[in-house]
Amino acid sequence: GNSVTQMEGPVTLSEEAFLTINCTYTATGYPSLFWYVQYPGEGLQLLLKATKADDKGSNKGFEATYRKETTSFHLEKGSVQVSDSAVYFCALSEAKNAGNNRKLIWGLGTSLAVNP
Amino acid sequence: EAGVVQSPRYKIIEKKQPVAFWCNPISGHNTLYWYRQNLGQGPELLIRYENEEAVDDSQLPKDRFSAERLKGVDSTLKIQPAELGDSAVYLCASSLVRREGYNEQFFGPGTRLTVL
Numbered sequence: 333g334n335s336v337t338q339m340e341g342p343v344t345l346s347e348e349a350f351l352t353i354n355c356t357y358t359a360t361g362y363p364s365l366f367w368y369v370q371y372p373g374e375g376l377q378l379l380l381k382a383t384k385a386d387d388k389g390s391n392k393g394f395e396a397t398y399r400k401e402t403t404s405f406h407l408e409k410g411s412v413q414v415s416d417s418a419v420y421f422c423a424l425s426e427a428k429n430a431g432n433n434r435k436l437i438w439g440l441g442t443s444l445a446v447n448p
Numbered sequence: 449e450a451g452v453v454q455s456p457r458y459k460i461i462e463k464k465q466p467v468a469f470w471c472n473p474i475s476g477h478n479t480l481y482w483y484r485q486n487l488g489q490g491p492e493l494l495i496r497y498e499n500e501e502a503v504d505d506s507q508l509p510k511d512r513f514s515a516e517r518l519k520g521v522d523s524t525l526k527i528q529p530a531e532l533g534d535s536a537v538y539l540c541a542s543s544l545v546r547r548e549g550y551n552e553q554f555f556g557p558g559t560r561l562t563v564l
Contacts, residue, residue: 366552375452375539376491376555421490435481435504436553438490 334359338422338439345412345446353407353442355396355422363424365389365398365405366436370419379407379420412446419443450474452556454540460562466528469559473521473542480517481553482525483539491539497523498545527561535563 339354357365367379367389380389385400394409405422422439453472461467473480479498483491494513496504499520508515512531517523527534537560541553 368555375557376541378552378554381552435493435496436491441488441490443488 334363334424334426334437336422336424336437336439338420338442341419341441341443343442343444345444347414347446347448348411349446351407351409351412351416351444353420353422353444355405355407355439357403357405357422357424357437359403359424359426359437361426362400363426365396366423366425367394367396367405367407368421368423370421370441372418376421412444414446414448417444417446452540452542452554454538454556454559456559457557458560458562460564461530463532463563464529466526467530467561468524468526469538469540469561471523471525471540471556473523473540474544474554477542477544477554478520479543479545480523481539481541481543482515482523483541485537485539485558487536494525530561530563532563535561537561 335358337356364383366381368376369379370376380391382389382398385398388397396405396407419441421441423436425436455470481496482494484494485491493507495502495508495515497517500517513527515525537558539558540556543553
């Protein structure tokens, strides 16, 4: 079945450091891929998305590229800030026309702590 | 545009008591989801509605959990009786699912349930 695997946390960085959070997936067809972020005490927010191979999603300085050949969707940011401290979830949605099953498949989440 | 609204934000109850959570999705969204999120984990889908119909309730513990979505808008999730292991954050999400589109879900802030 479909699955998402994220790198385990917690990840601790200093402000302005480079961030990579790895995400790989297993799926049939061409799923859509998402990164969600959950700030402390808040609900999940969509950070960025990509719906087809080679698409690059970007938002708030974060980027992720949909790599079909490596089945990956790694999250990157060139210079993290303290305010980026949160839990990041990678998720996939089954390929369109995959019938009636449209649930998101979630990774376990990666906690990021950025120190000043 | 208003986001997904949930209430209450916090609830503390004694075990064996009933509890109910309410969700108002984004206007026009045809699909509504209830998730449970345990500490340090990703969301676990409990039930998914498309309009008024529950199309995926395979993960809902039907002996004590029930849900309804009258008129295809608001939804209520109930637990009766609650057990200690039900302590978690209950998230509601909604999306506008089109046959040719991807599934972008919008989340509410969640209800944090503590069962004593």
